Amino acid sequence: MxxxxxxxxxxxxxxxxxxxxxxxxxxxxxxxxxxxxxxxxxxxxxxxxxxxxxxxxxxxxxxxxxxxxSTRTIASVLLVLAVLCLVAFFAAFAYAVHEGGKTLPEGQSLPVLFSVSVITIFVTFVAGPTVFLRSRGYIxxxxxxxxxxxxxxxxxxxxxxxxxxxxx
Ligand SMILES: [Zn+2]
Known part of the structure; x- marks a missing residue:
């Protein structure tokens, strides 16, 4: 436009x-x-x-x-970041469901990666849409x-x- x-x-x-x-x-x-x-x-x-x-x-x-x-470049970089957030969100989500659904043997705790994936889910859930909107509105x-x-x-x-x- x-x-x-x-x-x-x-x-x-x-x-x-x-x-x-x-x-x-x-x-x-x-x-x-x-x-x-x-x-x-x-x-x-x-x-x-x-x-x-x-x-x-x-x-x-x-x-x-x-x-x-450069406006177009920055807008595309933001869009790529938003897509990466989406990919990370689904990867972390799939992993968390997979690990969280396991029945652990007595005395064994969930791996550290499980906590990392839960944090990733929350962070990308907030950051993804924000970055996406920034890329759409970037002029x-x-x-x-x-x-x-x-x-x-x-x-x-x-x-x-x-x-x-x-x-x-
Ligand atoms: Zn004024």
Whole structure:
């Protein structure tokens, strides 16, 4: 969708980030934001810095933009990592089921590798989807400098909903 020379990004101005509940009710986090779209130029090679001004609060944000080919390389590396996590997850899972299902002789404990496989299952279960989403959303633009005012900003890839309310 993005051409090689430019990339579309959204500067997300966080309007509010509230935590409610806690002691008796389940904790809920409600985030509201306003996205402003920008088209930034990619450098021919390497990376360069662009300045974006948030139209909501007129804060100046510095973003680092990578060239098209290294953006694609990083996105593919992240995708490979996600696939490796998936492979490791299933391998560790198969091993844990195999070892855990055995009836051990009296006085013998499960091998150390069993604990390692259980840890691998948990780690890859969390890391795999995270890395996969990072690779999908990676556009080679990252924020360098956030303004001092408390209101927070993010730079998003423009494939997500332009603005809204999220309650995870
Ligand atoms: Zn702002």
């Amino acid at each position: 993005n051409t090689a020379g430019t990339v579309q990004v959204a500067v997300r101005h966080i309007l509010s980030d509230k935590l409610s509940g806690g002691f008796l009710r389940p904790r809920t986090r409600t985030v509201t934001w306003k996205d402003s779209h920008f088209v930034v130029k990619r450098p021919a090679s390497g990376k360069h810095t662009v300045e974006l001004t948030c139209p909501v609060c007129s804060a100046s944000l510095l973003a680092e933009v990578r060239d098209h080919s 080679g633009v990252s924020m360098l400098d956030a303004p001092k005012p408390r209101r927070r900003h993010h730079i998003m890839s423009v494939r997500k909903a332009p603005q809204g309310v999220r309650t995870p």
